[in-house]
Amino acid sequence: MNWKTFLALLARDAHVARRSFVQLLLQTFLQPMLFVFIFGRVMVSSGYMRPEYKSLLLPGIMAISMIFTGVWAVAMPLIAEFQFTHEIEDRLLAPIENHWLAIEKVCFGAAQAVVSGLAVIPAAWLLLRPGVDLNLHSPVMFAGVTLLVALLSASGGLALGCSVGQTQIGLMFSMVLTPMIFFGCVYYPWSALASFPILQKVVLVNPLVYASEGLRGALVPQFPHLPVIVVFLGLVIFDALLLIVGLRQFHRKAVT
């Protein structure tokens, strides 16, 4: 492992992200904030939703922002750089084992996901207040869940970015990410699926469920949520799985 090279690769990604800061900001915040505004504000103040929904919604919005940011930050550049521009070739020739480049991408994507997750909380809180009842009872658990969710998003980005062809980007969103969001317990707690017992079991293969439920347990424990141990187990298993798949796919792309 060559730290100098690793840090230079991180510096390059940070430099590029800084250059496209406004674009990143819009990409990260626009959709969640619109959602928060419509469902948390419009629907609640018009009486179609109960006021508690504001608090229930916030962890889900945080999860979805993190997942989107991480997947986007890792997958989109990889798809473009391996298939359109080939600009990754220069970094594949840097004096470091190829898998460290993939790990660097995951670290950077995860960092971006953490930033977006942490920034969404105050932004959503400002948009929703008053009536948001956050209860950060265990900062350690919150930090643990946040880091695992960030890693989940970036590893997922690596796996997708190295598996999806340039012509399938649209398909990736409509076939993978959209169902994941709707069946990811983002807008409702997992317990709300109780009247659909089969669906309730099936959605457990969706890693986003553990992300939203975990953040719900860390931020608004007054609502029903999956037990902490299940959340951690689910996140660790999916993190490992996606990272392994991602690294394998990366290697297949990097060397012919």
Added chain:
Amino acid sequence: MLPAIRTRELRKVFTSAPPLAAGGGFAVRRKKDQPAREIVALDGLSLDVRTGEIFGLLGPNGAGKSTTVGILTTRVRPTNGQAWIGDYDVWAQQVEVKRLIGVVAQRPNLDFSLTAREILLFHGAYFGIDSRTRSTRADELLDRFKLSDRANQMVRGFSGGMMQRLSIARAMMHDPQVLFLDEPSAGLDPQTRLLLWEIIREYNQSGKTILLTTHNMEEADALCQRLAIIDHGRNIALGTPAELKASVPGGFLLRLRFATHSPELLERLKTLTGVTEVRAQNDGVDVYADRGGSLVSEIANITAAASVELSDVHISEPSLENLFLHHTGRSLRE
């Protein structure tokens, strides 16, 4: 001293479309249930490139040049055989190898998210060069490659020639011992090509080894100290450009085109003074000889006597093109 680059019996079989520029003219499509169609890109290639020389790989598209460069630069995994850069096994000791080499790929792969100067600076940083050295060296290279006035612009808007110059500058940024240039002057205007040749020679004079691929005869002749002619993944001839040209029988090649020809005509052509070899082709005859133009009238007499109408005569002087034709029966440009 160990050779800078060694390969032993390198073989590469692609089961899907070859990547990068290694694709050449290939196009692979496979239907379900059909076994993968195999393309042999390299078929037992052994090479020794000496330290400090400019070595050329010459061959037509799809000959295996880019695959060779791909394997030597850690980007393509050989199916069989081994390759070394200096002491290091390319496949087993990739990081050590990457430290020693600089690579210019056939198609541009510049970092579009950065400016020209940043591309050089970050490349230097990947190789652990300190920031002051990085900055000085980037400025020197930008100046040398006549890119200083565009240094702080994003490369997205650069012309093909500018991108190619910057790619080469980037490959030289960490001062590699071995520089790989895959078709370096493709798409460059003549003036830039001359600048590039000058820079390559200069870099070589500082003791560096350079391996370049080309299908341009003039470039191979002007630049390379030794050449390997590659076709169908095999090394078909090796030597200095002069040695290789001298190895073509006679040196001159006269390509005669006519509708029909007979064995008697071929025999009579062989008896002409200076003719060393006569080869029948589909639409005519290739005559290898040690003289060119002075043979034409005698050939015309023989064909007229045989009532054969000559439709075309093309004379080429001793060249690598003739050498390639002689070994493969095909033109390099085909």
